[in-house]
Amino acid sequence: MKFPEALIEGRLKKRYKRFLADVELCHSGEIVTAHCANSGSMKTLLGEGIPVWLSYSDDPKRKLKYSWQMLQLGEAMVGINTALPNKLVEEALGVGWIAPLQGYAKLRREVKYGKNSRIDILLENEDGALTYVEVKNTTMLREAGIAEFPDSVTARGTKHLQELSDMVAQGHRAAMVFLVQRDDAQRMRIARDIDHAYGEAFDAALAAGVEAYAIGCRLDAGEIVVDRNVEIDFYSAL
Template sequence: MQFTSPLLRGTLIRRYKRFFADILLDSGEHITAHCPNTGAMTGCAEPGFITYVSPANNPKRKLKFTWELVFTPQQHWIGINTQHANTLASEAIKQGIHPLFEHLQAVRREVKAPDGQSRFDFCLTQQDNSLCYLEVKSVTLANGKQGYFPDAVTTRGTKHVQGLAELARTGVDTCLFFCVQHSAIEQVSVAHHIDPAYALAVEDAVAAGVKVLAVSCKMSEEKITINQLLPVIL
């Protein structure tokens, strides 16, 4: 995934009200950027962190910049924009990074489940016309080399996992895909200590047959690309 415009470098002053980040650009300009991440962003939004923002293409948009990346004092890249996770997952699918993604007939995005109630990020059509529903989550919470999801209680995320489990019980292939946007992370676990209900839902989903994958990314101020599969420790 190539950034469509050159990113501007700056220093984070503060992140507040979930969607706002005050940043001092290297040019000396003070800006307020849109923060496209609703999570707690633990360890990702410390004042003084080097940040990268993209200019908005829409001149009518109130906030003229979007916060994209952080580069930490430990020299780790973190992808702030969770909206990129689906784009990166799409690239991983196209690359066939896992056997589940090989020999596909079609890939659809934002597809309703057979019950008409749930909606998942992807629906993959296999060569035998069987379907696989896939839900993507962005992972940025790190403790050393260990990554965790979620970084805050997520009722919505729990419902997604429960929906995958319900489909799996009917014999439909399903997958929970962790897109890791933190260069320090080498393995991923569910954050039992943050959201026990989500952790329980994942355990139930795995027992029902839901596959769980984690994929790391390489990041720079020019692009984010898929790197490799990571171990998932449940």
């Protein structure tokens, strides 16, 4: 996924009210407020002065002209915009990164299903067979090379796992895809110490026949591209 224009580099001052971040722009020294499209805790990612990259929009309808897209921790680039993973996974499916989810005739996004939910991606065969795909942005890293999800308690995520299990019980396929939006992780695992209920729901979903895959990204100021499969440690200990 290419950005329409190269991102603008800055230094993080602070993130607050979940969806706001103050950033000092490197080219001018101006401090701007950017939209932070990430409702999670962003655990292990935040620190005053870290390099960040913003996109800019001159849309007169927008209150905030800047959007926070990625950050740098050491040598690692990390994508924090949770509005992007569905598009990135769609692109990855289009070029064959998740082999078991290839060969479908139709792909739709944000389709209503389950108990008042929307599935991120719905795949459909020519014979009408359906595969429900839930996408989770994964950015937390507490141990070198290993990304983890979730970074906070997620009742919504647990609900999604249960609803995917329901789809399998109804005769459909269902899959979790963890999009590791950072370039320094080769494996991922469930952060069971952060959300034990999610870990239990994940195990139950696997037992019910829900599939799970993880893919990783390469990021720079011009684009984000899925470039590898990531191994999942399915039953990592607490």
